[in-house]
Amino acid sequence: MLGRGEGTAAGAPQQLEWKFSQVFGERAAGEEVQEVDIISAIEFDRTGNHLATGDRGGRVVLFERTDTKDHGGNRMDLERMDYSISRHPEFRYKTEFQSHEPEFDYLKSLEIEEKINKIRWCQTANGALFLLSTNDKTIKFWKVQEKKVKKVCDLNVDLSGAIGNGPVVCSSTSTSSKPCMENGGCNGNPFSYSSINTSLTAGGVLSLRLPVANNNETNLAAKCRRIYAHAHDYHINSISNNSDGETFISADDLRINLWNLEISNQSFNIVDVKPANMEDLTEVITSAEFHPTHCNMLAYSSSRGSIRLIDMRQSALCDTHSKLFEEQEVPGTRSFFTEIIASISDIKFAKDGRYILSRDYMTLKLWDVNMDSGPVATFQVHEYLRPKLCDLYENDSIFDKFECCLSGDGIRVATGSYSNMFRVFGCSGGSTETTLEASKNPMRRQIQTPSRPSKSLGTLPRVLRLGGADTSGVDVNGSSFDFTTKLLHLAWHPTENSLACAASNSLYMYYA
Incomplete structure (x- = not known):
């Protein structure tokens, strides 16, 4: 990553050739997709041996990696494995369970969707898998474990x-x-x-x-251990586990709450941006995440394009931030859409916690936590859509919330786009950009984009603008854009160059 001697063309990471690996839930030609089957969340566990997806129907589906078992690999082998080694990842369906059901809030006359907004893996114990899942209002703590089924074979x-x-x-x-x-x-x-x-x-x-009972068969059972409810007045947009393995946060539009995994009936409000008069509201919380190694640090993003880093040791209510990351607005460029497209839809910490990746509607930005003057790199994702902002506003596409992810080694970043496309960028100068379509035969376009200082941010130190802007009315592959198909959710394997992408109800896996 930047700051590690890889900021020049000579130190650019090796170009990757992405290949299709697997697809789950592939649609047949002309098949109509049910709304409840559309994937709304993806998450790898810490080892990368398990993958979880959530859908709009409130279901959580778990997948298990099988090729490491075939090769005799175990968790310790994976952690020691050289990141540059490419292997063909293979996953199989493991189990699924109904996490959330549709509800109705009679006090507010409000329907609560069963849609899974986020999934986060927790620490494993005794061979059991633990994870958190949330819809708009309720968070649930699940335990998935193989249980031996005793069957009477001689009576x-x-x-x-x-x-x-x-x-x-x-x-x-x-x-x-x-x-x-x-x-x-x-x-x-x-x-x-x-x-x-x-x-x-x-x-x-x-x-x-x-009678003789044998334990020849095993059955996967998912059990809801705890339910964390009635703590948010607004829709939950984020949950994040702490590195201490004991606590997690949940964030809605105006508040962030801190929970203990063992206590479901009490939480602590640590961030509250609700003004005394709601007419004075200028921004809302869009995403929040704990620091990967420092249990006292967390970051949250806002609809005004800023990221705040807070230290929970400073006070019980973290109403002041320790650092503020935001890009200065270029004079003369403000328009009706400025604040809309500046809203950050997702943030992710790098594995070592040194960098934060943020995604707004037009760009990906990489921030150094030690430098709050501006992003160290900006990747143009939707610059060619700038002439179409009026149309995007009319059909509400401008409010789509795209996620982002970083590779485990921090060298590359990825995010989704329209027409079921996703884009992979190298973080250092001289690296290439790759655009692929989520399909069995992904289209590719490798674009050499030597890093160059940005004119608008030329006064900032070590700033790079990566990814050439395309002002045409077509996508990066020369095809007309399809705003009805969009790749919002994707996840990068924690230790290998492997991506999981959700296109409607289909889960596509790629490796390099």
């Missing part, structure tokens, strides 16, 4: 030891559970005293075998 008397014409119970291979008479008759009570009494051997020894 029959010994036929060889039975004497006379007394009733004996049929063997387990029989399709009937009724006791059969040796002469062809049946007795309605297979466990009657007479059946035992007449099953004595010639030596007078009871030959009834005791």
Whole structure:
């Protein structure tokens, strides 16, 4: 990443060739997609061995990686593995469960959707998987564990030891559970005293075998351990686990609450931006995330394009920030759409916590937490849509909330776009930009974009503008744009160059 000697063309990361790996839930030609099946959240766990998706129907689907098992890999092997090693990741469907149901708030006469807004993995324990999922109002803590199913495989008397014409119970291979008479008759009570009494051997020894239960089968069971409810007046847009493994935050438009995983009936309000008079409201919280290593630090973004870094050690109510990250507005460029397109829809910390990646409607921005004068790099994603902002406002596309992600080594970033496209950028100068379509045969366009200082931000130190602007009315592949298909959700594997992307109800996997 920038600041590690990779800011020149000589130090640019190796160009990656992205390849299609898998697809789950692929649509047939002309098939109509149900609203409840559209994927609304994606998240890898810390090891990358498990992947979770949530949909608008309130369901959580879990996938498990299988190729590491085939190669004898375990968690420690994955953590020690060289990041540059490319392998073909293979996932399989593991299980699914209904996380949320539609509700109705009778006090506010408000319908609460079951749609999953966010999923976050928690620390595993004793082979069980733990995760948090949330809709607009309620957060749930789930435990998914394999349970051995005990099945009785032998509940029959010994036929060889039975004497006379007394009733004996049929063997387990029989399709009937009724006791059969040796002469062809049946007795309605297979466990009657007479059946035992007449099953004595010639030596007078009871030959009834005791039932035997085997644990040959396993079944995945999802259990809701805790429900964290009634703490948000507005829609929850973010949840984030703390590195201490004990607490997490949840954020809505105006407040951020701190929870203990073990306590579901109490939370602490640590950020409150609600003004005394709602007419004075100028911005809302759009995303929040804990620092990956410092349990006292967290960042949240706003609709005005700013990111605030706060330290919970300063005060119980973090109404003041320790650092503010925002880009200075270029004089003479303000328009009706300025504040709308400046709204940050997602932020992500780099794995080491040194950088923050933010996504607004037009760009990706990379921020150094040690430099609050401006972003260290800006990646143009939707610059070619600037002439169409009026149309985008009319059809509400300008309010679409695209997510972003960083590679585990911090060298690359990715985000989605329209026509089910997603774009991957290198963070250093001289790196290339890759645009792909979420399909089995992704279209690619490699664009060499040498880094150059930005004229508008030329006074800021170490600032790069990456990604050439395309002012045409078509997408980066020369095709007419389709605003009805958009890739909002994607996730980068924590240790490998592998991406999971959601296009409508389909989950596409790519590797490089």
